[in-house]
Amino acid sequence: xxxxxxxxxxxxxxxxxxxxxxxxxxxxxxxxxxxxxxxxxxxxxxxxxxxxxxxxxxxxxxxxxxxxxxxxxxxxxxxxxxxxxxxxxxxxxxxxxxxxxxxxxxxxxxxxxxxxxxxxxxxxxxxxxxxxxxxxxxxxxxxxxxxxxxxxxxxxxxxxxxxxxxxxxxxxxxxxxxxxxxxxxxxxxxxxxxxxxxxxxxxxxxxxxxxxxxxxxxxxxxxxxxxxxxxxxxxxxxxxxxxxxxxxxxxxxxxxxxxxxxxxxxxxxxxxxxxxxxxxxxxxxxxxxxxxxxxxxxxxxxxxxxxxxxxxxxxxxxxxxxxxxxxxxxxxxxxxxxxxxxxxxxxxxxxxxxxxxxxxxxxxxxxxxxxxx
Amino acid sequence: xxxxxxxxxxxxxxxxxxxxxxxxxxxxxxxxxxxxxxxxxxxxxxxxxxxxxxxxxxxxxxxxxxxxxxxxxxxxxxxxxxxxxxxxxxxxxxxxxxxxxxxxxxxxxxxxxxxxxxxxxxxxxxxxxxxxxxxxxxxxxxxxxxxxxxxxxxxxxxxxxxxxxxxxxxxxxxxxxxxxxxxxxxxxxxxxxxxxxxxxxxxxxxxxxxxxxxxxxxxxxxxxxxxxxxxxxxxxxxxxxxxxxxxxxxxxxxxxxxxxxxxxxxxxxxxxxxxxxxxxxxxxxxxxxxxxxxxxxxxxxxxxxx
Numbered sequence: 001x002x003x004x005x006x007x008x009x010x011x012x013x014x015x016x017x018x019x020x021x022x023x024x025x026x027x028x029x030x031x032x033x034x035x036x037x038x039x040x041x042x043x044x045x046x047x048x049x050x051x052x053x054x055x056x057x058x059x060x061x062x063x064x065x066x067x068x069x070x071x072x073x074x075x076x077x078x079x080x081x082x083x084x085x086x087x088x089x090x091x092x093x094x095x096x097x098x099x100x101x102x103x104x105x106x107x108x109x110x111x112x113x114x115x116x117x118x119x120x121x122x123x124x125x126x127x128x129x130x131x132x133x134x135x136x137x138x139x140x141x142x143x144x145x146x147x148x149x150x151x152x153x154x155x156x157x158x159x160x161x162x163x164x165x166x167x168x169x170x171x172x173x174x175x176x177x178x179x180x181x182x183x184x185x186x187x188x189x190x191x192x193x194x195x196x197x198x199x200x201x202x203x204x205x206x207x208x209x210x211x212x213x214x215x216x217x218x219x220x221x222x223x224x225x226x227x228x229x230x231x232x233x234x235x236x237x238x239x240x241x242x243x244x245x246x247x248x249x250x251x252x253x254x255x256x257x258x259x260x261x262x263x264x265x266x267x268x269x270x271x272x273x274x275x276x277x278x279x280x281x282x283x284x285x286x287x288x289x290x291x292x293x294x295x296x297x298x299x300x301x302x303x304x305x306x307x308x309x310x311x312x313x314x315x316x317x318x319x320x321x322x323x324x325x326x327x328x329x330x331x332x333x334x335x336x337x338x339x340x341x342x343x344x345x346x347x348x349x350x351x352x353x354x355x356x357x358x359x360x361x362x363x364x365x366x367x368x369x370x371x372x373x
Numbered sequence: 374x375x376x377x378x379x380x381x382x383x384x385x386x387x388x389x390x391x392x393x394x395x396x397x398x399x400x401x402x403x404x405x406x407x408x409x410x411x412x413x414x415x416x417x418x419x420x421x422x423x424x425x426x427x428x429x430x431x432x433x434x435x436x437x438x439x440x441x442x443x444x445x446x447x448x449x450x451x452x453x454x455x456x457x458x459x460x461x462x463x464x465x466x467x468x469x470x471x472x473x474x475x476x477x478x479x480x481x482x483x484x485x486x487x488x489x490x491x492x493x494x495x496x497x498x499x500x501x502x503x504x505x506x507x508x509x510x511x512x513x514x515x516x517x518x519x520x521x522x523x524x525x526x527x528x529x530x531x532x533x534x535x536x537x538x539x540x541x542x543x544x545x546x547x548x549x550x551x552x553x554x555x556x557x558x559x560x561x562x563x564x565x566x567x568x569x570x571x572x573x574x575x576x577x578x579x580x581x582x583x584x585x586x587x588x589x590x591x592x593x594x595x596x597x598x599x600x601x602x603x604x605x606x607x608x609x610x611x612x613x614x615x616x617x618x619x620x621x622x623x624x625x626x627x628x629x630x631x632x633x634x635x636x637x638x639x640x641x642x643x644x645x646x647x648x649x650x651x652x653x654x655x656x657x658x659x660x661x662x663x664x665x666x667x668x669x670x671x672x673x674x675x676x677x678x679x
Contacts, residue, residue, distance in 0.1 A: 053516060054516065054519050054520055054523060057516060057517070057519070057520035057523075058520055058523055058524075060520075061520055061521075062532070065532050065533060065535075065536050066536070176661060176664060176665070177657075177661075179608065179660075179664055180608060180612075180657055180660040180661040180664050181657045181660070182612050182615050182616065182619075182632075182635075182653060182656045182657065182660070184616065184619050184635070185635060185649070185652075185653030185656060185657070186653075188635070188639055188642060188649050188653070189649070189650065189653065192642055192643060192646055192649070196643045309525075310525060312525065312528070313525030313526075313527050313528055316527060316528065316531065316616075317527075317616050317619065317620070320619075320620065321639075331528075331531070332620055334535075335531055335534070335535045335620070335622060336620070336621060336622075338535065340535065340536070343531075343532055343535045343536075344532070347524065347528055347529070347531075347532040350524060350525065350528050351523045351524050354523050354524065354525070355523045358523075
């Protein structure tokens with residue numbers, strides 16, 4: 001998560017692209033001013049344009065990764081026990097006889113209509129596979145982010161309010177463990193303790209087989225589906241399966257959210273308006289939660305959105321441990337099978353989700369927070 | 374400003390704590406001394422440093438510290454719990470886990486160290502060049518950095534490993550490819566904050582080339598914050614390397630890499646907890662140590678962000 005800390009202090013830490021674009025927006029807003037376009041709208045358009053360029057780069061990078069494969073792509077599809085004629089035919093069918101630029105344009109055209117080719121492992125289009133497995137990951141990530149946010153924000157605020165107290169120390173230790181513990185190991189240990197030894201939770205997978213046949217798939221989120229159908233026994237089963245992987249994923253988010261919230265809040269609490277509010281006789285809790293919290297709300301929201309994106313990364317390993325039939329496990333299986341179409345498709349999709357969420361955060365800052373205009 | 378001779382001669386410590394250093398060497402030594410003094414008063418950083426030194430020691434002295442051959446199988450004695458003969462028990466092939474753990478620290482430090490050695494110079498070079506030269510060089514380089522940053526590091530490393538093939542060397546290349554961009558961005562930010570300073574202008578007026586200014590006058594200024602970032606990154610590099618090993622894409626069995634040990638041990642963990650618990654604890658401890666030490670270093674080297 002260190003990778004994104006630069007995104008969180010547009011004015012302080014990055015000195016990077018964002019600072020630049022906001023600095024440039026003063027001069028860039030001049031043409032906007034003539035057209036009576038507000039400065040933030042103009043800079044938002046620029047942010048969107050630059051995101052489009054980044055997305056194009058993502059496509060180029062994934063194309064490059066796909067071409068790194070030391071294995072002959074024809075052999076990867078057909079195996080090495082084939083006639084020369086069949087080899088040549090597949091060679092042409094895969095477009096490998098075309099110049100690299102044409103191959104890239106073909107790839108780009110495919111990406112624009114979400115066509116990532118056929119997955120070798122399943123024999124279906126990669127995009128179909130992804131849409132099939134994605135709801136499982138989304139459900140897991142959503143429960144994880146609810147846990148991470150629900151605990152992380154209060155933890156961060158309280159540790160800022162009572163700096164140096166035992167609350168602060170506990171939050172710090174939990175945060176450190178969240179940063180440092182390999183989540184696949186926590187998953188294994190959790191399964192040994194809560195599933196095998198104590199029997200409190202359901203084991204690997206999303207739901208017990210016995211309930212899976214009765215399941216009416218509407219949204220693809222089993223918690224919602226079972227609740228909608230009123231199948232409360234199945235709901236409890238699904239909950240028992242999701243709670244441990246989601247908590248472990250959520251721990252990473254909790255660590256990040258609480259740490260960032262704490263530092264945002266500490267910065268606010270040193271402001272003079274806080275002293276003024278206290279001098280006027282407001283309670284400490286009211287000063288913090290009503291006055292100071294409002295000022296960090298946008299920053300905190302940004303952190304939450306970004307950690308949501310990072311849950312996708314954590315999901316790769318967590319899903320492998322919990323046999324969770326989601327995106328991460330699909331990616332891992334594709335990796336182990338050397339299925340480059342699926343690997344490239346998944347990687348690109350994660351990149352796109354990442355970039356789009358970053359753009360959303362950026363726009364959120366510009367629109368909501370007048371200080372960045 | 375020579376100090377009185379008597380003062381200088383009293384002791385090494387007095388020399389270190391002299392109010393005004395009389396030579397470059399003394400000034401540097403005093404810097405180190407102050408750094409050490411601050412770390413000594415920061416228990417968590419001290420703990421981190423201690424664990425890192427222990428790991429280095431274990432890696433260097435592995436053949437001496439190991440009690441058993443790390444590849445020797447003893448099927449009669451498989452999955453035996455920790456005992457006086459096998460301090461941390463044995464794995465599914467009867468190999469001594471303690472000895473494998475000690476040897477595993479070599480692999481972990483090798484991956485983390487080599488990755489840092491590759492990623493830091495590349496990141497510094499790209500960041501300072503982009504920051505100092507500005508213009509289209511900056512735009513192009515930073516756009517490339519942005520593209521790399523658009524992937525979570527593990528996912529990017531996974532994609533590269535898938536393309537390059539599994540193995541330690543490829544894992545190192547993949548993790549390095551994923552870890553240089555944040556350093557480049559940091560170095561660029563540092564460069565932007567000093568490129569307009571008077572001392573740079575003075576060197577420029579003396580006729581120094583851009584290359585010379587970047588290498589000998591800007592890069593040294595970026596070192597402290599990059600060292601802090603690299604130390605903190607070591608923690609995530611260790612986690613990524615272990616994750617790759619766990620997925621079977623990093624170090625391959627029978628290598629005693631901690632992630633790979635965890636991966637082969639997971640089938641037996643329900644009855645033999647130690648086989649999965651111990652390598653995981655080692656990964657946690659190593660990553661925790663770098664996080665704690667990195668935080669401490671940040672307080673010392675980079676007071677602005679403290």
